[in-house]
Amino acid sequence: MQQLLLTCRPGFESDLAAEIQDKSAAIGEFGFVRAKPNDGFVVFEGQDASSADTLLQKLPFADIVFARQWLAVIAHLEQVDPQDRISPIVDALAGQACRSLWMSYPDTNEGKGLSKLTRKLERPLEKALAQHIHPKASANVHMFFESGTNIWVGVTPRKNAAPWAMGFPRLRQPSAAPSRSTLKLEEAWLQLIPEPQRASLLKPFQKAVDLGAAPGGWTWQLVQRGMQVIAIDNGPMDKALMDSGQVTHLREDAFAYKPVRPVDWLVCDMVEKPARVAELMERWLVKGWTRFAIFNLKLPMKRRWLEVSQILERMEAEFEAAGCRYRLRAKQLYHDREEITVFAAPEHY
Ligand SMILES: C[S@@+](CC[C@H](N)C(=O)[O-])C[C@H]1O[C@@H](n2cnc3c(N)ncnc32)[C@H](O)[C@@H]1O
Structure with missing residues (x-):
C-alpha cells in the first residue's frame, strides 16, 4: 500500500x-x-x-x-x-x-x-x-x-500500533484524585510501558519522588500502586492524600533537591522550560538517583517536532557520553495539551 x-x-x-x-x-x-x-x-x-x-x-x-x-x-x-x-x-x-x-x-x-x-x-x-x-x-x-x-x-x-482504535484509552477521572492531571500519569503508564512489563515496573513498596507534586494527582497514582512517595513542592498537598501515610511532603525547590537514597521512580510535571526539565532528568538518571522516570516536556508554539527531536537527541547524547544506557520513549498523550510525556528506562527493560 x-x-x-x-x-x-x-x-x-x-x-x-x-x-x-x-x-x-x-x-x-x-x-x-x-x-x-x-x-x-x-x-x-x-x-x-x-x-x-x-x-x-x-x-x-x-x-x-x-x-x-x-x-x-x-x-x-x-x-x-x-x-x-x-x-x-x-x-x-x-x-x-x-x-x-x-x-x-x-x-x-x-x-x-x-x-x-x-x-x-x-x-x-x-x-x-x-x-x-x-x-x-x-x-x-x-x-x-x-x-x-x-x-x-x-x-x-496488531503488534505495531496503539492497542486502541482511536489511539488512546478511555479513562475515567477517579473521584478521590486531587487533580485532573492524575489521568496524564495513568495514561502515560498505559501508553509508554508495554503491557507485559507494567506489573513488574510498577510495584508496591517501591520508592518514588514526585517533583512539582501539588496538589497531588500524580502522587495519588503512585500511592494507588502502593508506593512510598516523596512529594516536592512549595504548594499545598491534598489532605486526604497525606493521610494515606505513604507521602512525605517537602517544601523544596525541585531543581535543588537530592534524594538521600536512590529511588525506583521519578515523576515530574512542572511547567518549566523543556530544556531545563530535560537537564534535571538527565542528572537524576546519569547519577543513578532513579531507575525509571516519567516527565513532561512543554512544547514551543512553533516547530515543535524540531524542538522535541533536538531535546531527545541531546539527552541520548548525554547518556552515551556518561556511559549510561537509557531508552527514551516519548508521546503526545491524549491528556497532554501543549506538551509531550517521556518515559526513561534502562535499555534492558
Ligand atoms: C502542573 S502542577 C503539578 C500538578 C500535579 N502533577 C498533580 O497531578 O496534581 C506543577 C507544580 O509544580 C510546582 N513547581 C513549579 N516549579 C517548581 C520548583 N522549582 N520546585 C518545586 N515545585 C515546583 C508548582 O508549585 C505546581 O504545584
Missing part, C-alpha cells in the same frame, strides 16, 4: 507531518505528506506501491511522538451513499483477513459527532465481513471516518 494515514491531536498536523517525513527518510522511504490544520490526521503518500507497508514494518509505532494511531490505506471512499456504506467497504476489502474490525474518526468536534454512526455500523459490518475475521490474523481492518460519506479503509497491524 502506498498511503499511510496517521492520526494526531488536532492542531499538531504539521508537527506529525515533519516527524513522519524525517523518520521515513531515515529508513530510505520517501514521499510527501498531506496535512491540513486541525483535521486531526495526515496522509503520507509514499514513492511506491509498498511504501506504507515498509513504514509499518520498519518504524516502531511507539517511537512516533505525535501519532496516536496509523493505518495503511487500502481505499479512500469518497461520496459514499449514506443509504449503503457497507457495500463499498466490503468491495474495497476484497478478502482482506483481519483479527477484528476497528472504526475511528478524527478527534475534532465534527469527528466526535460520528461516534453514533460508527456504533450503528458495527453490527452490520461485522455481519458483512464475518468471513474476513480470523483470530490469528496479524492486522485489524480499520475504517477511519473523515465524515459520514468520506471513509478511509485500511489495516492497522
